[in-house]
Amino acid sequence: MNLKLIVLLVLCVVGSLSAQNKKWTLEECVAYAVEHNISIEQFELDLENAQIDYSDAVGGLLPNVNSSMSLSGNTGLSFDPTTNQPVTTTILTANGGVTSSLTLFDGLRNINRLNRAKMNEVANQYRLDDLKDDIRLNVANSYLQILSNKETLKVLNAQLSVTEQDLKRTKELVDAGVLPQGDLLEIEATSAGLEQQIVNTENLVLISRIGLAQLLQITDYENFDIADVDYEVPPSDILNSSAKEIFAEALTFRNDIKFSESNILLAKEDLKLSKGALYPTLAAFFNYNTRYSDQDGFDGSTGTFVPAESFTNQLWINDGISYGAQLNIPIFNGFSTRNSIKRSEINVKKAELQLEQDKLNLETDINQAYVDVKSFAKAYEAAQKTLEARQLAYDYSKERYEVGLMNAFDFSQAQSRVDNAAADLVRTKYDYIFRIKVLEFYFGLPLGLE
Template sequence: MRTKIVTILVFVLFINANAQDKKWTLQECVSYALDHNISVKQQELSKELVQEDITMAKGNFYPSLNSSASQSWNFGSYIDNYGGRVSRDSRSNSFGLNSNVMLYNGNRNKNNLLQVQKSLETAGFDLEENKNGIMLYVVNFYLNVLLNKESLIITQDQVDISKKQVEKAKTLVEAGSQPKATLLEAEATLASNEQQLTTAQNTLDLSLLSLAQLLQVSHKGFDVQDVDLTIDSKSLVYNDTDVIYETAVSNLPEIKSAEIAVERSGIAIEIAKGAYYPSLSFGAGIGTSYQHNQGDKDVRPIIDSNNNVVYVPNGFGKQLEDNLGYNFGFSLNIPIFNRFQTKSSVAKAQINQEIATLQLQDKQVKLRETIEKANADAKAALNQYISAQKSLLAQNESFKNAQVSYDSGVMTSFDFDQVRNRQVNAQSSLANAKYNFVFRTKLLEYYLGIPIVLE
């Protein structure tokens, strides 16, 4: 038993260790977010509601069928089934079956169906737009984590260098070749670098927390897969904003949704105009009834062959059979004057169509502006990256020379720290420019319909 418990504990620890060691790829993050995001699930349910609206709109083409039944009690006089007045308490039943179908109502049923079908298309594009937005959030958060990881490495390297400086300063002070102030300055620099390291670690932890919360997973042990991103001056291959715009305006769900909104508004005009036309419906029914005088038997008088009045049974089943009746008919409704309600409805529908058209144009204009800005940002980020790359090369050489000068005692620790800070700033600028450029490039790829991957 003890061995079995130990085995179970080892297995659980192994599972937990594996769960903590898992590093999420960008594709895994995107897929998980789309599968578990609450807003996505809500929109999927909204789409199902629209699907039910389609079922209801189709039902308007079918005839209705309703049955009825009643039970009533009469006290005092009443007219019986045979036209005679009876002064007795009684009870009665009635049963009916009725059907009605709309034959024509200005094509409103047809246009209502077309409108809800367009609504279903809109719901699908809105869902896709929401998913795309979540995907871009995930990409941005993921790249932010990678940037913070790289920043942490840069800061850790500075701490390592500062530790070596402190050890060397101790040796020089103990040998009497440097004053104690040299050691104090080195220790102060190390303390500052360690504080920066703590800040960098906190920044990384917060970015991982933000990504985990976006995915709606536990942040404990959460980490992402490291990606070695490299770019060069040829990385900006998506440079023609007109091509990008034409592709995006043809494929993006938000544009398609706005286009369908214009179509729906046109259908709404036809629905409103349908009230100008007459409507024609057909109805049919079947009904029967039963009456009973309280305290009497169910009988009815008849004249026999000898001209005598005799009473014959007239029970529940007999009355239902004898009283069975059928009906059918057409109903025509011709609108003549309805206080300008239809005219106003048509005018409002036309105004809504103009609004929908302007909203489509607004989205198209904003899309072009967004693409042009994203392209300009990508160019600027690439130029910043190239400049930062050149600056880092120069700062690395300067740092090497400063290291030699500092080791030989020619340069003070203060001057050496100034050179090293410039190198750190160049490393940070390069990292920021790189990830900024990568995100802007991926954004352009999104507008071109290219799947977003990191490589």
């Protein structure tokens, strides 16, 4: 086989294995989701449309220029465009012209359209950034859920290993006649229960991985996985600020609030546009035109026909210009203008109410997040203490069991309580981490866990 072909195949295999073994960090997941999310791509297209609308508004302030040309042939009775005289023959004619018009005044509607287009572009940017914020939070939540499930799986596997050792020890004691056969069956049941929990947790890991992959628009679920990192609860000073202080800070930068504020400005610009229809409009126009005919001319003084001028000469001889201004004054239009103004005023009020509602929602979310951080901090601390106590109780029970002072059922219950406490500690830890990050996110801090 060709050496170059062998090298190429090796590189392809190595590249494929590298792609399959890639472990995604939280930062990579967030960046990838923001870049490939379909909703974000749709909002980016809306932003491009808003930018095009701005270009349209700029064009509305400029004069328009149009040109026209025509070439025609007629046989029979027709009019010579250069003399306006009827002729009965075959005639070839040409016409051309340039027309320009400019709106001088239209109730400032063109200016208001320009301002509205600017604000609409800003509003679409805020809407896009707000969606990115939501996606970042969703990705972080899904990422931490996978970590939580993986940590729980590690705990269960460790507990199964311990149970298998207990099972081996119990079998030896049963064989020696120290313990009854029922104790061995009890430990075997405990081991089987742990194996069932492991299977269920493995399914949770897979489901949570698929959920995150879908957020990232990744379809290769089997090879998608995240970095195996055991995050500790990060130090945070966020609770040094009150919920009101966090809310006040969030109002200064949150994109959902900025989007609502920009919607008010958009509604006010629409109101200005509606009121502009009450004013008269003034426009100016200018037109240059010329024409050509292949018909010979007639000299009345001599009574003879004069050969037709050349095409170029006729363009200069037969040209002309027209110019002027046009004033339109609205008098009555079936209440449409007045009703349009009323609708715009209502839309302004609705936008203002929506802003107040969004502020209330944000304050509610922040208060809830603030309470959640405190609650999960206490829950995490309690889970730590519970696990320590359950572990001590288990160690004591194990000593009593091994000397025959405790039956297998009570011993298995002690181990089950340790398992539950360990799993609860993992769950509350990652719940606590996520709540901290949510509250910090409202305060303007990044989502990173490093």
